[in-house]
Amino acid sequence: METDLKLESTVWVGSKRYRAVLTGWHFNWTELDKKNRDKKTISVPVAEVVGVEEGRVEILPQKSIEDTDKVFTVFYVKRSSTGSSYGLLWTLGRTQFSVPSRVLRDQWTKHLRAALKTHSPVRPNRLLVFINPYGGKKKGRKIYHSLVAPLFELAGISCHVIVTERANQARDHLLKKDLTGFDGVVCVGGDGMFSEILHGLIGRTQQEAGLCENDPTVTLQPCQRHIGIIPAGSTDCVCYATVGVIDPVTSALHIIIGDSQPLDVCSVHQASGLVRYSVSLLGYGFYGDVLAESEKHRWMGPLRYDYSGTMVYLSNRSYAGIVQYLPADPLLSSPRDRTRCLSGCSVCSRSTERLFPHSSDSGSLYSSHYSQFSSDSEGEWVTVEGRFRCVSLTCMSSSCPKSPLGLSPSAHLADGTGDLILVWDTHPLGFLKFLYRHTSTEDQFDLPFVEVHRVKAVRFSLPPGKEEEEYEEIGGSIGGMDEEERGYIETVSRSGSQQHLADRGPGREMTNVQKTGNPFLCGLCCSKAPAVSVWNCDGEILPSTEILSRVHGQLVRLYARGIEDGAAMHCSEDIERGCTLQI
Numbered sequence: 001m002e003t004d005l006k007l008e009s010t011v012w013v014g015s016k017r018y019r020a021v022l023t024g025w026h027f028n029w030t031e032l033d034k035k036n037r038d039k040k041t042i043s044v045p046v047a048e049v050v051g052v053e054e055g056r057v058e059i060l061p062q063k064s065i066e067d068t069d070k071v072f073t074v075f076y077v078k079r080s081s082t083g084s085s086y087g088l089l090w091t092l093g094r095t096q097f098s099v100p101s102r103v104l105r106d107q108w109t110k111h112l113r114a115a116l117k118t119h120s121p122v123r124p125n126r127l128l129v130f131i132n133p134y135g136g137k138k139k140g141r142k143i144y145h146s147l148v149a150p151l152f153e154l155a156g157i158s159c160h161v162i163v164t165e166r167a168n169q170a171r172d173h174l175l176k177k178d179l180t181g182f183d184g185v186v187c188v189g190g191d192g193m194f195s196e197i198l199h200g201l202i203g204r205t206q207q208e209a210g211l212c213e214n215d216p217t218v219t220l221q222p223c224q225r226h227i228g229i230i231p232a233g234s235t236d237c238v239c240y241a242t243v244g245v246i247d248p249v250t251s252a253l254h255i256i257i258g259d260s261q262p263l264d265v266c267s268v269h270q271a272s273g274l275v276r277y278s279v280s281l282l283g284y285g286f287y288g289d290v291l292a293e294s295e296k297h298r299w300m301g302p303l304r305y306d307y308s309g310t311m312v313y314l315s316n317r318s319y320a321g322i323v324q325y326l327p328a329d330p331l332l333s334s335p336r337d338r339t340r341c342l343s344g345c346s347v348c349s350r351s352t353e354r355l356f357p358h359s360s361d362s363g364s365l366y367s368s369h370y371s372q373f374s375s376d377s378e379g380e381w382v383t384v385e386g387r388f389r390c391v392s393l394t395c396m397s398s399s400c401p402k403s404p405l406g407l408s409p410s411a412h413l414a415d416g417t418g419d420l421i422l423v424w425d426t427h428p429l430g431f432l433k434f435l436y437r438h439t440s441t442e443d444q445f446d447l448p449f450v451e452v453h454r455v456k457a458v459r460f461s462l463p464p465g466k467e468e469e470e471y472e473e474i475g476g477s478i479g480g481m482d483e484e485e486r487g488y489i490e491t492v493s494r495s496g497s498q499q500h501l502a503d504r505g506p507g508r509e510m511t512n513v514q515k516t517g518n519p520f521l522c523g524l525c526c527s528k529a530p531a532v533s534v535w536n537c538d539g540e541i542l543p544s545t546e547i548l549s550r551v552h553g554q555l556v557r558l559y560a561r562g563i564e565d566g567a568a569m570h571c572s573e574d575i576e577r578g579c580t581l582q583i
C-alpha cells in the first residue's frame with residue numbers, strides 16, 4: 001500500500017525549486033540549487049498534515065480560494081517552543097506548491113488525501129461540541145468560532161455545536177441522547193466543563209455495558225469516544241497536563257489529527273454509591289476550602305482562586321481525619337523518582353500491557369475480560385490518622401499555569417495509579433513554603449510535614465465523634481493568625497524533644513495525639529476548634545466527607561499525546577521539521 005502512495009516530482013514554492021516526495025509516512029520537499037544539489041529539506045509526517053486543497057487557499061482571517069489549476073496548498077502542524085522546556089505550541093503551517101500541469105496537481109492532492117486516510121485511522125469525521133459560554137473569562141464562544149471552527153472546516157470535520165444554557169446540560173445530553181455517528185466529544189470550557197463530559201461519557205458507556213457505577217469494585221468499561229478540550233476556563237488543568245500549553249489552536253490541531261492519550265480516572269464513592277469521578281484534584285482541607293470560598297466570588301473570574309486561596313491561607317485551618325490507602329507497586333514507579341510523564345511515556349506504555357493484558361490489538365482494549373482490581377491482588381491497606389492541612393489525590397501531575405509542574409510533578413497520565421499527598425498540620429510559614437514550591441522547580445515533597453504515596457485507592461473518614469460536624473465558612477478565624485503563629489513558635493521551642501504534630505514526617509511513629517486525633521493534647525498549633533472541611537473534586541464540592549476513591553486505569557481517551565519535550569525538539573542542519581521553518 002505504501003508504494004501506491006509514493007509520489008515524487010519537481011514543485012515550486014514561490015520562485016524556489018524543490019523536489020517533493022510523498023513516501024508512506026512523510027511528505028518532504030527539498031530545495032534544489034542551480035546545479036540540482038539538495039539544500040534544505042522540510043519534512044512533515046503524513047499524520048500531521050491537516051488538509052490539502054486545490055488552488056491558493058487562505059483560511060485566516062477568512063477562507064479564500066484562488067483557483068489556479070497548477071497550484072495546491074498543504075496545511076500541516078507547525079511547532080514552536082513556548083520558551084519553557086516542556087510543552088510545544090502548535091500552529092497551522094501552510095505551503096502553496098506550483099506544479100507544471102493540472103494533471104500533476106490532481107495527482108498530488110489525490111495521493112496526499114489517500115495517505116491521510118491510510119495513516120490516520122482515528123481522525124474524527126464528526127464531532128459533538130459543547131461550549132460553556134460562562135467559563136473562565138466568558139470567551140468560549142468567540143474562541144470556538146474564530147480560532148477552532150475554521151480549522152475543523154479545513155480538515156473536513158463536521159460538527160454539531162451546542163452552546164449550553166445550564167450547568168449539566170452537556171452531561172445529560174451525553175447520558176440520554178442519540179450519539180450515533182459522533183467519533184468524539186469536544187468541550188470548550190474549563191475543568192468543570194470537562195468534568196461534565198467525563199461524567200456523561202463514562203456513565204453512558206457503563207449504561208450500555210450493563211455495569212453498575214455504584215459498586216466501587218466493578219471494573220469499569222473504558223470509553224471508546226475520545227474527548228477533545230478547547231481550553232476556555234479558569235484553571236484548565238486537564239488541558240495543560242495533557243498538552244503542555246493552554247492554547248485553543250494547539251488543542252484543535254491535536255483533535256484534527258486524531259491524537260490519542262489515555263487518562264486515568266478516580267471514582268469517588270460514599271456508602272450509598274458513586275458520588276463523582278475526578279481526574280485532576282480530589283482535595284480535602286485547603287483546596288476544599290479554597291473552592292468553597294471561591295464559589296462566592298465567581299464574578300471575579302479566574303482570579304477568584306487567588307483571592308480565595310489567600311483568604312483560606314490566612315484562616316490557617318487544619319482538619320482531623322483518618323486516611324487509608326492501597327499502595328501501588330513501588331517497583332514500577334515512584335512519585336519521588338523525579339521523572340516526568342511526557343509524550344510516549346514508557347511507564348504508561350508498560351501500564352497499558354499490565355492493565356489490559358489480553359489486548360494484542362487496540363480493538364480488544366475495550367473488552368471486559370480484564371481485572372484491574374481483583375481482590376486477591378489488592379495488597380495491604382495502610383492507615384494514618386492525625387490533623388492535616390490538606391489531603392490531595394491526583395491521578396495525573398495536575399500541572400496548570402499557576403503550577404507548571406503541578407501537584408505531583410512525577411505522576412503519570414495513564415499508569416493506573418494516583419498520588420496521595422498528605423500535608424500534616426504545620427506552622428503557617430511551613431505551609432506557605434509548601435504552596436510556594438508549586439510555582440517553581442523546588443521539590444514540594446521535600447518537607448518534613450509532607451508525605452506522598454503512589455496509590456491505587458484511598459479511603460477517608462473522620463475520627464469518631466467528628467462525623468456530625470458541619471463545614472464552617474471561612475471568616476471568623478481570619479485575623480487570629482498572628483497569635484496562632486506566635487503560639488506555634490513558642491510551642492515548638494518549648495516542646496523540646498516532645499514530638500509535635502507539625503514535626504511529623506514520613507516513617508515516624510504516631511503519637512497518641514495522632515492516633516486519637518484529639519487536638520487538645522497537642523498544644524497551640526492545633527488549639528482551634530476542630531471543623532470539618534469539604535472535598536474539592538475537580539472544582540465541584542462533594543456532598544460527603546467520608547469517601548472511598550479508586551483509580552481506574554486509562555478509563556477515557558483524549559485527543560492529545562501528552563506533553564512534548566521542548567528540549568528534545570532539535571533541528572539538524574539540513575533536515576528541518578516542516579513545523580519549524582518559516583516559508
Ligand SMILES: CCCCCCCCCCCCC/C=C/[C@@H](O)[C@H](COP(=O)(O)O)NC(=O)CCCCCCCCCCCCCCC
Binds near residue numbers: 193235305313406
Ligand atoms: C503562594 C503561591 C501558591 C500557589 C499554589 C498553587 C497550587 C496550585 C495547584 C493547582 C492544582 C489544580 C488542580 C485543578 C483543579 C481544577 O479541577 C479545579 C477546577 O478548575 P476550573 O475552575 O477551571 O473548572 N480548580 C480548582 O479547584 C482551583 C484550585 C486552585 C487552588 C489555587 C490556590 C491558590 C493559592 C494561592 C495561595 C496564596 C497564599 C498567599 C499567602 C500570602
Ligand SMILES: Nc1ncnc2c1ncn2[C@@H]1O[C@H](COP(=O)(O)OP(=O)(O)O)[C@@H](O)[C@H]1O
Binds near residue numbers: 136137233539
Ligand atoms: N450555560 C451554563 N450556565 C451555567 N453554568 C454552566 C453552563 N454550562 C456549563 N456550566 C457549568 O459551569 C461550571 C464551570 O465551567 P468551566 O467551563 O469549568 O469554567 P471555569 O473554569 O471558569 O470554572 C461547570 O461546572 C459547568 O457545569
Ligand SMILES: [Ca+2]
Binds near residue numbers: 395411412415416
Ligand atoms: Ca496516573
